[in-house]
Amino acid sequence: MFEVIECSAPELFQEKLSICDSSKQGRPVFILFTGTKSLDTGKSWCPDCVAAEPVIIDAMKSVEGGCIVLICSVDRIPYRTPDYAYRIDPSVKLTCVPTLMKWENGKAVA
Numbered sequence: 001m002f003e004v005i006e007c008s009a010p011e012l013f014q015e016k017l018s019i020c021d022s023s024k025q026g027r028p029v030f031i032l033f034t035g036t037k038s039l040d041t042g043k044s045w046c047p048d049c050v051a052a053e054p055v056i057i058d059a060m061k062s063v064e065g066g067c068i069v070l071i072c073s074v075d076r077i078p079y080r081t082p083d084y085a086y087r088i089d090p091s092v093k094l095t096c097v098p099t100l101m102k103w104e105n106g107k108a109v110a
Contacts, residue, residue, distance in 0.1 A: 001027070001066040004057075008073050010085030017103070020068050029068045029103040032056055033086060033094055036073040045076045052098040070103070 003023065007016040020029045034053055035046030044050050060069050074097050078084050086094035091107040101108035 002061045002063070003027075003066070003068045005068060005070050006073070007070055010072075010089075013072065013085075013089070016070055016072075020070050020103070024068060027066045027068055028063065029070065030060060031070045031072060031092075031101045031103055031108065033072045033074050033092075033097050033099040033101075035079075035097050036075050046074075046097050049098045056098070056100055 005016055005020055007013055017029075032053070034049040035044035037044050044053070057069065060067055072086070074086065074094075079086075079097070084094075086092050092101070093108070103109075
């Protein structure tokens with residue numbers, strides 16, 4: 001079964017991860033960091049994210065046995081600062097968007 005969980009802010013990240021872990025049931029967990037979508041247009045501020053997200057989601061839907069995808073919204077202005085929460089989180093160390101990571105044993109793996 002394919003499942004998407006949304007994370008709208010870095011301060012909700014650990015809470016959303018715990019939801020992923022509790023509903024995992026043997027399925028892998030992936031995290032997609034993507035630019036926040038505009039309420040007006042429904043499109044991300046990040047053109048690469050606009051192009052990549054549907055391709056990534058389609059690929060995740062075909063994972064044998066299903067998976068969970070945690071989609072983390074990344075706000076443009078805070079993202080540009082070196083102390084942005086996802087940049088300094090030692091379990092993530094985000095460097096760019098879009099980024100897809102596999103989550104295992106409490107950390108992102110390549």
